[in-house]
Amino acid sequence: MNWNQLLSTTRLGQEELVKNGQSHSRTQFQRDYDRIIFSSPFRRMQNKTQVFPLPGSVFVHNRLTHSLEVASVGRSLGSMFVEKMESENQLPENTLFQEIGSVVSAACLAHDMGNPPFGHSGEDAIAHFFKKSNEPRLRAELSEEEWKDFTQFDGNANAFRLLSHQFNGRREGGFALTYTTLASIVKYPFESMLTNKPKFGFFHSEKALFERIANELGLIKLKESPAKYVRHPLVFLVEAADDICYQLMDLEDAHKLKIHPYDMTRELFMKFFDPQTEAKQINRMKETLNVVSDPNEQIAYLRASVIGKLAQQCIDIYWQKQVEILSGEFQQPLIDHVQPASLAAMKIIKELSIKNIYNDRSVVEVEISGYQIIGTLLEVFIEAILNPKEEISKKMLRLIPAQYDGLHPTTYEKVQSVVDFVSGMTDLYALDLYRKIKGINIPGV
DSSP states (O other): OOHHHHOOOOBTTOHHHHHTTOOOSSOHHHHHHHHHHTSHHHHHGGGSBSSSOSSOSSOOOBHHHHHHHHHHHHHHHHHHHHHHHHHTTOOOSOGGGGGHHHHHHHHHHHTTTTOOSSTTHHHHHHHHHHHHOOOHHHHHTSOHHHHHHHHTOOHHHHHHHHHHOOOTTSOTTTTOOBHHHHHHHOSSOBOGGGOSSSOOSOOGGGHHHHHHHHHHHTOOEEETTTTEEOOOTTHHHHHHHHHHHHHHHHHHHHHHTTSSOHHHHHHHHHTTSOTTTTHHHHHHHHHHHHHOOOHHHHHHHHHHHHHHHHHHHHHHHHHHHHHHHHHTOOOSOGGGGSOHHHHHHHHHHHHHIIIIITTSHHHHHHHHHHHHHHHHHHHHHHHHHHSTTSHHHHHHHTTSOGGGOSOOOSHHHHHHHHHHHHHTOOHHHHHHHHHHHHTSSOTTO
């Protein structure tokens, strides 16, 4: 793979417009960022759980704030890499290379847009519903590839679909993003058939679209059928930005919610810094902590310091591995190769997060609710769309927005339209619709 081909302003669904040389005051990748941030699916993430339940008296991260922070770190990572290449006089001929920070930032902004409501368990809830479904038509009328798309449902693949699919009443190419930005979102560039875990990059319905993008950008194909490619090189930076943010932000939220005491949280962040080799930096940090008296601000300062440290280490790894990345020989997360002290500190945080954060009662309650709500919504709407002549089905189908309506000739497409609808809901909308369907909250009663 080479940067001259990997960076392209060709837009999905608008290929001829780019070829005809349309110009714009913003760069094409900045336009990608703007299209995402001004979209309804992006705004809806403000009411989608990240980890802790929403809303609450203490403002913790939701999907939207998480994505904005990941985009900030991603932009920094991209810019750091460009600066490194420039300082080493290794800039490629492609002038778009200077825009890598914008590409990574846009991809980071969109990386969670396909995630359903109710946090990380939302994906599991959708997969669980199909695995346990008693509807005979689902298994009988779906191919093996189609069936696994649902039983292994993955938010990553759903994000690619959301951004690229032409929903009813919308234009071709979905968001009409550049090929490069779309490829930078796909962490797992293969089909559901290649895994028994809910980690894959595109549904069977978007396979042809992804293959078109991959071939245009020169991504290396590892397997013909089921299709499997190596990652676009910028995926590593998007993934690193997410890896850096999510556990550190969850730790900060746990402190705000008093799940972790101040002393413990401070010590966890300080473990990233070696008392021997980084004594000067530690002293500067302590001086700042003596000036800043607010405990939450102290933790925020430490978190920012750790983010900066991990970002630099990830770029160092990216620089060292760039030849292997471009040849497709390196396919591991950058965060797994940071310095030993950072790895050890991350391991401790991960273990404590599993024990104290992800199994906190409030988090478990949201997960249980998500299973019940998502399962019920899928059940009633799939029943309605497969049996549209039933009187109750006609009423249920009126609740589905027009963008998910249209002619769906196959069972796969019909079920997909329901999954599109449910996965795009906010936590509160899903809860409200669930209550109304169950007769728990009937207007006027």
